[in-house]
Structure formats: structure tokens, C-alpha cells
Amino acid sequence: MIHEQEFIELKKKEREGIVARDLLDSLKIRGKKLRKAKRKEPEIQKMLQEKLKQDTIYQSYMNGTCMENAKFRRQYDVYVQKIEEEKQREAKKEEMREEWKKWKNSDELKEIYQEVLLDMIDEIVSCAEKALRNEKIIYKKTENFEYFEDIEEEPLDENNFEDFLRNFYSDWIRLSNFLMLEDFCGDEYSYETVNRMLSKSSKLSDLNETLDIYDELFDDLLSDDVSEDIFEEVEKRLSITKVVSLLNENPEYVDIAEKAKEIQKRVIEMEERKKYLKEEVFRSIPKDITELYPLARMMKRHFILHIGPTNSGKTHDALKALKNANSGVYLAPLRLMAYETYETMNENGILCSMLTGEEKISVQEAKIVSMTIELLNLDKQFNVAVIDEAQMLSDTRRGGAWTNAILGLAAKEIHICMAPEAEKLTCTLIEMCANDTYEIHHYKRKTPLVCDEEIFHFPESVRKNDALIVFSKAKVIACAAELQKKGIKCSVIYGSLPYETRHNEVKKFVNGETDIVVSTDAIGMGMNIPVERIVFLENNKYDGVIRRPLFPAEVKQIAGRAGRFGRYEKGYYNAEFGSFRVREKMEREVLALKQASIDFPTRLLSVKGRLTEIINEWKNIKLSEIFWKQNLNTMWSLAKYCENFTNDKKLVYRLATTPVDDKNDNLISLFQCMARDILTGKKLQLSKYVEHGKWLYVDEDSKIDILEYNYKIYDLLYNIFRKFSDGKELPEITKRKKDISAKISKILAAQALNPKKCKYCGRELKWNYPYSMCQKCHDSRYRPCLYESFCGDFEDDYWN
Known part of the structure; x- marks a missing residue:
């Protein structure tokens, strides 16, 4: 009977769908009209119920007479048979799962892995030796390449021979692709290893x-980079001396045999230097990472952890202790948050200074400082410290600052x-x-946070005290412009907006000068904006690498700003x-952070060698599983340029x-200037650098993006002037900012932002229209070409 009822329910839903589709077709509601039809949903639902009452098949499901129908009975028997077969399959799967649990930790599996790895190494070495001894070598230059199409290829000769030997293991061996892989990235070796293991073992294949254990094999067994294991062994079997020896046997390279010996000597010296550098870097990093912070280790520190969601009052309670401190520091992720704390402290009669990378405000006799966390001086002692937004410690670009503060803050x-x-x-x-010791205080939200049941349509459903969330500056401007055109006053917030302007936009909303906030996810971190409702106009974002759905933690962080x-x-x-x-992500538990980001240790500056070389070796050092290394690509590229002029590592x-x-070429150019x-001992001159890129004062009617760029x-x-000058120019720079x-602020206050327009005809477009030209301009430009290219030849052939 249970199966009968289940089957009838399935058939009822199926029939409802068929009747609903026929109803919408009869009303000519299809395509774009479906969205507008949502507003008439109650009326359409009423019509659907009437149709279902008149539908004999649906009614037979309702009263149970369908089971008397022979055709229906046959369908039901097939359904029951499938359920039984599925149960048998699940039972077999469960048996195999138990078997896999035992087998995946066995020595047999590890032996298969080692055999496959050795086979791949043998194949690479054999192919490489054959190529070096007999073939004409093509050297692939990979310096500064982003895509494989950018790799420069050139025949091996006297001019590039030294580079070829220096980059032999990192470039030529890997990019020669001896294993016939589809791609050259390191993960491909891991995929190839798993594929070969499955082919080698029938048990694994079954x-x-x-059970589809492919991903489990990849993640658990191959947690380390397989390519490193492979090429470490390749390097042992195929030394530079052997490479040169094989090339000397190659008739193509008889002419460079003599020069090869001299180059070989230099390359071997370089390899020995790298080996020494690797050992020195390894020796400089203690087994216990906490020993990198000697001053903090000499103290007995007590931590008070304030743990809770947004709008729970945790930061408010933490700052109470700071207000009563003889000396203290507040560490924020954003300068806007640092400024808000600085402002609040001084308004309450507590003298507080502010320090960020872009501004310094010194208050005489102040014993408390509010700063961005990257500027923390670990050699300075405090009585009380507050570290805000500590969930950032897993961030790959900035998380190292939080790890440094927790492990090394002297308070x-x-x-x-x-x-x-x-x-x-x-x-x-x-x-x-x-x-160190710690205690934990848990907090709950002070106001309930609930899902709004109203079906939201932009802009009709927008109401006072809403915050509308999109995920790019262009969409913030376009969305706000559309609302302003309807007479709705908006404050706008996004990441590249100067923090004085951002602060001013928040203040306008708080004072009732604007009704709505249109913002990116910049609203989600530490901004005290009294909004009643958060509305996600988008639920996907571009994170700098890919466009992806929002994570539950991001949804909760942003939505939590509602209901102050x-x-x-x-x-x-x-x-x-x-x-x-969005509701599902709000209800889902956020996974606990597993790894803390760690920054480049300044202790390594004492190691002999160039900074870029030390960074490279630091990247290869294996740390405890609790840490991952912060992304140092920008630091490395800036250091590489500076090393052209000096050996002064500090x-x-x-x-x-x-x-x-x-990513901004003009900013990099200014930095280099x-x-x-x-580095060459010249005096810094503000006028010179402003003129360097024609970055003079801009006109009143300049666009926002030009002004932001100037900022x-x-x-x-x-x-630069704060770190490398006497500071006389800083007031002028601050004034210009x-x-x-x-x-x-003046442009935003006018409430007349430019809406999104077609770049050809100037026609206004919806804020979320995905293209830069309207449909009409697209059709007039591309449709004739497409028709000609796809249909022209066919028509000629047909009539001829």
C-alpha cells in the first residue's frame, strides 16, 4: 500500500504539470511572459484547480479508481520492480563501501600507487633521454606566461642553451608532455596517476x-602534489651532467659541445646555491611556528573570544574593555572600520589615534590607537587589544595578518x-x-532574522530602509540610477569607493537623506548600517577567478546586516x-575553518640570497597542516623589479x-618610477609623479571612475611618501585625496547617476542587462553577417 500511495502521488504531480502547461499555452503565456505572470499567480492557480476538477485522469488519481485500470497497473508493477532492484543495488553498494573502507588504508593500495608512480617516472626519463640524444630540441619559454597559448617556442641553440639547462626540470620536462596528457598543469599528473591506478587494478576499477571513488582517491591518496614527487625523482635520475652528456651525443648539437661544459659548470653552481638556500630557509623556520614571535612567548597572554553572528553585539562588548585600558589597540580589516572606532572613541571622550596605510591621525596624549591589522607592530606592547573579524584568518591574500596578531600580538x-x-x-x-589562556563568550543575534515571504520584483517591491545587493560597481551604479529615475533616493557602497565618501553615504542613509542602500558585498563586513531588509538582486559573484554561487558564510555575513x-x-x-x-544557505551550517594563512616570516630576511629566491624557497617549505602560505605573487613581482637596482634586501x-x-598597469608603472x-638615491618629488601619468586635478564634471582612479x-x-620621505608632502597628498x-560625494549627492546605456545608440538598458549593446543594435550589426555566412553558400549551391 505504501508503494501504491507513492506511485499515485507521483502520477498526480506529473498530471498537474501537464494540465498547467496546457493552461499556460491556452492563455498564450510563454517565454518572457512567464515572469510577468507571477503577479497573476493566485488567479492562475484558481483556474488550474478548476481544470483539475474537470480532468478525469487526475480525478481517478484522487479517488483511487486508477488502480483498476490495466495500463496503470502495469506501470505500477514496473515501478515496484525498479524499487526492489534499487534496494538490491544499495545493499551491494553498502557491502562494497565497507570493503573500500578497509582496503583504502591497506598496503596493497599504496603499492599500486608506488608502482604507477615508478612507471610514469621510467616513461618520462626514457622519453627525455631519447629526445636529448636523437631529436632537435624545441625550447619552450614560460616566463610571465598566463595561458599555454602564450608560451614562446624556439629551437635550442647557443643563445638559449643556458636558460634551457637552468629551467630544465621546471619547464622543458614538464612542458614536453611525455605522458601525452591533455594539459600541462600539475593536477594533470595527479589525474593521470588515478587513471593508471584504476587501469592497473581490476578491484579498484570495480x-x-x-561507488565512484575517483574523487576520493584523488583527494585522500594524492593530497600532496604528485608532480613534485615525480620530478624530484626525475631530477635524481637525470642530472644536469647527464643532460649535457646526452646532448653531446646528439649530432644536432656538436657545435655547442665545448660551450656546454662552461655552461654546465655555472648551472651546477647555481643548483648548489639553490640547495644551500633551501637548507638555510628550512633551518630558519622553527618546527614550532609560535617561536617566530619571541616577545609574545615571553608574556602570559589571556584571550577573550567573542563568538557570534552579525548584529549580536560582540564587538561592542570587546570595545568596552579597550575604553578602560591604559594602552590599547583596535585591529580592523578595513580603514572604514578603523575610522568608525576612532570616531566613536573620541566622541565618548576617550583619546584615540588612527593609523592606516593611507592615513595617519595623531591625537596628543592618546593611549589607544585604531588601525588596520596589517600595520600592527609586533615589537610594541599593549595592555589590551581587540582583533576584529577574525574569520578572515583563512583568507589566502590577507589572512596572514590575523595569524600574526593571534600568535604574536604583545598584549x-x-x-x-x-x-x-x-x-x-x-x-x-x-x-x-x-x-596563553582563553575564555569563550558566545553571542546570539539581538533581533530575529527571518526570510521575507513577499515575492520580490525590482523595482516595484523596493521599500524604504532596504539594502539591495549586487556584485560589481557597474551594477551598483546602474541599479541606483534606475531607482533615482523613479524618484527613489539612494546611497551607494562598493569596494573602490574612497572611504570618506563611503562614510558619507552611510551617514546620509542614517540621517534619512536617502531611503535605499545599493551595495556590493562591501556592506557585509563591519559596517553599521541600519537597514531593515537585505535583498539579493544577484546570488552569484565573480571572485577574481571564476563566477560562482555565494557561499553560505557570505550569505549569512551580508544578510546579517538587516534588523539593527x-x-x-x-x-x-x-x-x-x-x-x-538563499533561504537554504541561511539555514545551512557553515563549515568550520580548517587552515590559517601565514605570511612571509621576516626572520628569513637574515638568510643570504635575494628576496625573490628566498620567497621561492619559502613557497616550497612544508608546514603543519593547520597552515597554508599567503599568496605572495604581488610581493615577488615588485621585489623582482627592485632587485634590478640594489642588493639591499631589507x-x-x-x-x-x-x-x-x-592588475593595474598604470599603478605598477608609477610604483616602478x-x-x-x-633605489638610486634620488629625492622623492610629488609633482614629478603626478605629472608622470598626467594625474593632475580633475574637473568638476569628471566621471566617478576617473575620480576613483585618481584616488x-x-x-x-x-x-610611499609615508615610508620613504620626511613626511612634508603628506598633508598635501591627504588634502588632494x-x-x-x-x-x-557631490556627484552622488545629486542623485542623478547615469543609467546603463547601449554603447552604439545610447538607448537605456535595464541595470542587469548582460550585454553592452541593445538587441536592436546587435541584430542590425550581426544578424546579416550570420545569415550570409551560414546560409549564403547553401543558397548558391541550391539554385546552381
Whole structure:
């Protein structure tokens, strides 16, 4: 009877779908009209119920007479048979799962892995020896390449012979692709290893066919990079001396045999130097990472962990202790948060200074400083410290600053504010510090946060005190412009907006000068904006690498800004598209953080060698599983440029740690101009660098993006002049930054942002229209060409 009822329910839903589709077809509702039909949903539902009452098949499901039908009975028998077969398959799967659990930790599996690895190494070495002895070598230059299409190929000759030997293992062997892989990336060797293991063992193959253990094999067995294991062995079997010896046997390279000996000597010396450098770097890193922070190890520190979601009052409680401190520091991820704390402290009569990479405000006799976390001086002692947004310690680009603060901050009492997912990892880091103790305070939201049941349509459903969330600056501007055209006043917030302007936009909303906030996910971190409802107009974002769905932690961080305590009884969240997905992510538990990011240890500056060489070796050092190394690509590229002018490693390090957007060629050019002057002993001149890129004052009617670009220029100038000059130019730079912020604020205050327009005809487009031209311009430009190219030949052939 259970199966009968299940089957009838399935058939009922299937029939409902068929009747609903026929109804929509009869009403001519299809395509784009489906979205508009949502507004008439109650009316359509009523019509559907009437249709179902008249449908004899559906009614037979309702009263149970369908089981008397022979055709229906046959379908039911097939359904029951499939259920039984599925049960048998599941039972077999369960048996095989138990077998796999035992077998995956067995020596037999490890032996298969080792055999496959040795086979691959033998194949690579054999193919490489054959190529070196008999073939004409093509040298592939990979320096600064981004895609494989960018690799430069040239025949091996006297001019590139030394480079070929130096990069033999890292470039030529890997890119020769001896194993006939589809790609050259390191993961391909791991995939190839798993594929060969499955081919080698019939037992593994059967397990994979039933249980799909491919990913498990890849993640568990091959957690380390297989390519490193392979090429470490290849390097042992195929030394540089042997490579040169094989090339000497090759008739193509008789002419460079003599020169090869001289080059070989240099390359071997270089390899020995790399080996020495590797040993020195390894020796400089203690087994216990906490020993990198000697001052903190001499103290007995006590941590108070404030753990809770947004709008739970955890930061408010942490700052109470700071207000009563003789000396203290507040560490924030954003300068806007540092500024808010600085402002709040001084408004409450507590003297507080502020320090960020872009601004310094000194208050006489202040014993408390509010700063961005990267500027923390680990050699300075404090009585009380507050570390905010500690869930950032897993961030690959900036997380090292939080790890440094937790392990190395020299303060007797340290308050850490964090989301719940960071609790376990933070406790583990503190427990690594033998003398330190901690206590935990858990917080709950002070106002309930609920899903808004209203079906949201932009812009009709927008209401006062909403925050609308999109994920790019262009969409923020376009969305706000569309609302402003309808007379709705908006504040806008996004990452590249100068923080004075961002602060001003928040203040306008708080004071009731604007009704709506349109923001990117910049709203999600530490911004106290009294919004009642958060509405996700998008639920996908580009994270700098790919466009992906939002993670549950991101949804909770943003949605948590709704319903500020003391102003609203409840907070609401909603979404225009995929609201059920947003609700699901809000209800899902966020996975605990597993690894803390660790920055480049300054202790390594004492190792002999260039900074770029030391960074390369640091990347190869294996640390405890709890840590991963912070991304140092920008630092490495800046250091590489500076090393053309000096061997002063500490000076190169100071320059290379300057915050600069490495994706902006003009900012990099300006950095190089200033770095060159510093390294060659020339005096820094503000007028010269402003003129360097024609970055003079801009007109009142300049576009926002030009003003923001100018602001970034002066940000970089401030950072360099703060670190490498007497500071006389800093007031002028600060004044110009404030002038630019004021101009941006003036444009935003006019509430007349430009809407998104077709780049050809100027027709206004919807804020989320995905293309830069309208459909009409697209059709007039491309449709005739497409018709000609696809249909022209066919028509000619047909009529001829």
C-alpha cells in the first residue's frame, strides 16, 4: 500500500504539470511572459484547480479508481520492480563501501600507487633521454606566461642553451608532455596517476564503477602534489651532467659541445646555491611556528573570544574593555572600520589615534590607537587589544595578518571577535602558545532574522530602509540610477569607493537623506548600517577567478546586516531570483575553518640570497597542516623589479610590501618610477609623479571612475611618501585625496547617476542587462553577417 500511495502521488504531480502547461499555452503565456505572470499567480492557480476538477485522469488519481485500470497497473508493477532492484543495488553498494573502507588504508593500495608512480617516472626519463640524444630540441619559454597559448617556442641553440639547462626540470620536462596528457598543469599528473591506478587494478576499477571513488582517491591518496614527487625523482635520475652528456651525443648539437661544459659548470653552481638556500630557509623556520614571535612567548597572554553572528553585539562588548585600558589597540580589516572606532572613541571622550596605510591621525596624549591589522607592530606592547573579524584568518591574500596578531600580538589581554566558523581554528592557534589562556563568550543575534515571504520584483517591491545587493560597481551604479529615475533616493557602497565618501553615504542613509542602500558585498563586513531588509538582486559573484554561487558564510555575513538592534524588531532577507537557495544557505551550517594563512616570516630576511629566491624557497617549505602560505605573487613581482637596482634586501622588502594593485598597469608603472628613484638615491618629488601619468586635478564634471582612479594614485603616493620621505608632502597628498572624495560625494549627492546605456545608440538598458549593446543594435550589426555566412553558400549551391 505504501508503494501504491507513492506511485499515485507521483502520477498526480506529473498530471498537474501537464494540465498547467496546457493552461499556460491556452492563455498564450510563454517565454518572457512567464515572469510577468507571477503577479497573476493566485488567479492562475484558481483556474488550474478548476481544470483539475474537470480532468478525469487526475480525478481517478484522487479517488483511487486508477488502480483498476490495466495500463496503470502495469506501470505500477514496473515501478515496484525498479524499487526492489534499487534496494538490491544499495545493499551491494553498502557491502562494497565497507570493503573500500578497509582496503583504502591497506598496503596493497599504496603499492599500486608506488608502482604507477615508478612507471610514469621510467616513461618520462626514457622519453627525455631519447629526445636529448636523437631529436632537435624545441625550447619552450614560460616566463610571465598566463595561458599555454602564450608560451614562446624556439629551437635550442647557443643563445638559449643556458636558460634551457637552468629551467630544465621546471619547464622543458614538464612542458614536453611525455605522458601525452591533455594539459600541462600539475593536477594533470595527479589525474593521470588515478587513471593508471584504476587501469592497473581490476578491484579498484570495480569499486570505482559502483561507488565512484575517483574523487576520493584523488583527494585522500594524492593530497600532496604528485608532480613534485615525480620530478624530484626525475631530477635524481637525470642530472644536469647527464643532460649535457646526452646532448653531446646528439649530432644536432656538436657545435655547442665545448660551450656546454662552461655552461654546465655555472648551472651546477647555481643548483648548489639553490640547495644551500633551501637548507638555510628550512633551518630558519622553527618546527614550532609560535617561536617566530619571541616577545609574545615571553608574556602570559589571556584571550577573550567573542563568538557570534552579525548584529549580536560582540564587538561592542570587546570595545568596552579597550575604553578602560591604559594602552590599547583596535585591529580592523578595513580603514572604514578603523575610522568608525576612532570616531566613536573620541566622541565618548576617550583619546584615540588612527593609523592606516593611507592615513595617519595623531591625537596628543592618546593611549589607544585604531588601525588596520596589517600595520600592527609586533615589537610594541599593549595592555589590551581587540582583533576584529577574525574569520578572515583563512583568507589566502590577507589572512596572514590575523595569524600574526593571534600568535604574536604583545598584549596582556586580547579580545577576538569572530564568526562561529572560526572558533575551533582560533582555539587551536591559542593552544599552540604554551603560556596563553582563553575564555569563550558566545553571542546570539539581538533581533530575529527571518526570510521575507513577499515575492520580490525590482523595482516595484523596493521599500524604504532596504539594502539591495549586487556584485560589481557597474551594477551598483546602474541599479541606483534606475531607482533615482523613479524618484527613489539612494546611497551607494562598493569596494573602490574612497572611504570618506563611503562614510558619507552611510551617514546620509542614517540621517534619512536617502531611503535605499545599493551595495556590493562591501556592506557585509563591519559596517553599521541600519537597514531593515537585505535583498539579493544577484546570488552569484565573480571572485577574481571564476563566477560562482555565494557561499553560505557570505550569505549569512551580508544578510546579517538587516534588523539593527534598537531600531527594528526584526531583520528580513529576500532575493529576486532563487530566494529558496538563499533561504537554504541561511539555514545551512557553515563549515568550520580548517587552515590559517601565514605570511612571509621576516626572520628569513637574515638568510643570504635575494628576496625573490628566498620567497621561492619559502613557497616550497612544508608546514603543519593547520597552515597554508599567503599568496605572495604581488610581493615577488615588485621585489623582482627592485632587485634590478640594489642588493639591499631589507629595502627591497619594504618596497615590495607596499599595497599596490598589480592588475593595474598604470599603478605598477608609477610604483616602478618611485621605487627606481628611491633605489638610486634620488629625492622623492610629488609633482614629478603626478605629472608622470598626467594625474593632475580633475574637473568638476569628471566621471566617478576617473575620480576613483585618481584616488588610488594618491593612495599609492601616500604609502610611499609615508615610508620613504620626511613626511612634508603628506598633508598635501591627504588634502588632494579629500578633494577627490568631496567631488565624488557631490556627484552622488545629486542623485542623478547615469543609467546603463547601449554603447552604439545610447538607448537605456535595464541595470542587469548582460550585454553592452541593445538587441536592436546587435541584430542590425550581426544578424546579416550570420545569415550570409551560414546560409549564403547553401543558397548558391541550391539554385546552381
